[in-house]
Amino acid sequence: MLHEAHETHEAYEAPEKRHLRVGFVALSDAAPLVVAKRLELGHEHGLTLELSRESSWAAIRDKLLTGELDAAHSLYGLVYGVQLGIGGPREDMAVLMVLNRNGQAVTVTPSLAGALADTADLRAALASLGRRPVFAQTFPTGTHAMFMNYWFAAQGIDPLTDITSIVIPPAHMVAAMEEGGLDGFCCGEPWHAVAQARGLGRTVAVSSDIWPNHPEKVLACRRDFVLRYPKTALALVRTLLSACRWLDMPGHRAEAAGWLAEPAWVGAPRDLIAARLLGDFGRLRGRHALLPVSFFDDGAVNYPHPADGMWFISQYRRWGMVGDDALAQAAHTAAAVNHTALFEAAARAEGVPVAPPPGSETLCDGRIWNTASAADLRAYVDGFAIRA
Structure with a gap:
């Protein structure tokens, strides 16, 4: 059994809602749900999950808002964009x-990669x-948009004007x-591996080289879902923690790659899914170690640290998507959005150990x-040479 180390049915409390409809997008990092x-x-x-x-x-956003989905595999930045009312x-x-860390990339055309x-x-x-x-990126407030902006600006390119x-x-x-007119894109796997295998693009950066062990997809829902169904939310987090733990066990990622390859889930070649799940980036090199997607790491992956959400708010301010009031309220916003007490109870x-916040990250x-950056977001944002 996966759960020998934790309490079982003697502490079982029936969830208020037993059948849940959970959304996902066709990506390798939907693996915990699959x-x-x-x-x-x-x-x-x-x-029972549907x-x-x-x-x-x-x-995903629209169906969470209408209640067609109870919860979803979601971009971290999608949740914060909706919370702040940006663009919708x-x-x-x-x-x-948090469902995973790392696992995204930037791919460009072969001619641009050659240049x-x-x-x-x-x-x-x-x-x-x-x-x-x-x-191209995948959602205006999402991880890919923010990481692509960050990556360009780090190299002296203003993503808003250039x-x-x-x-x-x-x-x-x-x-x-394949249609042309696109010079590059940032999203999750396995679409970078597919583009490269078909000779349409070449991966030139992975997201762990932009921010090592960055937060990525999360398990998201509307706040009123947690308030109405607290036992259900707890049961769902426990279920997904079990799935994340399973993915870290020897040989299981390769097995999961076979499931993800099925048309109902991702529908891409198994070998391409497996390669990037296991951290095979070919001959690509970076400033940092190129880290594969991580799902559990003894629970260090999964804690919803409010500082992670505050980083997204800092980038929204950097690019003129919110005002200074959002920075001033960032700690309050993150504390309300990230349900740390619920997660700790499930852990x-x-x-599952409750991991401390990560230290300084370069x-x-x-x-x-780091925590000092999160404590003074105004100074953090002002320190960027390129910003709106």
Whole structure:
């Protein structure tokens, strides 16, 4: 049994709602949800999960807001964008746990990758295009948009004035590269591996080289779901913690890659999914060690640290998406969104250590993100040379 180390049915409390519809987007980092469904890990906690594959992050947002989805595999930044009312309806949201860290990338056309290899300078490589470059991300407030902006700015490129940024759902990125007119994209796997295998693109950066062990997808829902169904929310977090733990066990990622390859889930070649799940980036090199996607790491992955949410708010202010009032309220916002007490209760029940907040983290521009940065977001944002 997966749960020998934690309490079992003697402490069982039936969830208020037993059947849950949980959304996901076709990405390798949806693995915890797919594992939870394939192994029916929810049954131990009184839950039956119905997974709903959604076409885009906008669809995830809209169906969470209308109640068509109870919860979802979500971009961290999607939750905070909705919470702050950026670019769409505002709603009180909840981050229940982090589902993974790392696992995203930037891929560019082969010709641009060649120019970058020749010049070793992204500005010069982009200048060789003779026009304004076009890059795609997956959601305006999401991880990919913020990481792509950060990556460009770290190399002296203003993403607001020097780059045309468009939104494309992850599973459509490869087709967009094939159609032409797109110079690069940032999203999750396995679409970078697919583009490279088909000769349509070349991965030039992975997200762990932008921010090592960065937070990525989360288990999200509306805040009123947690208030109405607290036992259900607890059971769902316990279920997904079990799935994340399973993925860290020897040989299980390779097995999960076979499930993800099925059309109902991701629908990409198994070997391409497995390679990036296991951290095979070919001959790619970076400033930092190139880290594979992480799902558990003895629970260090999963704690919803409020400082993670505050980093997204700092970037929204940096790019002019929110005002100074959002910075002033960032700690309050993050404390309300990130349900740390719920997570800690689920972790205790599962025998998962509650990890302390990460220490200082150095991003690709040399800037340090730590508790001091989170405590003074105004100074942190003002320290960026390139900002709105």
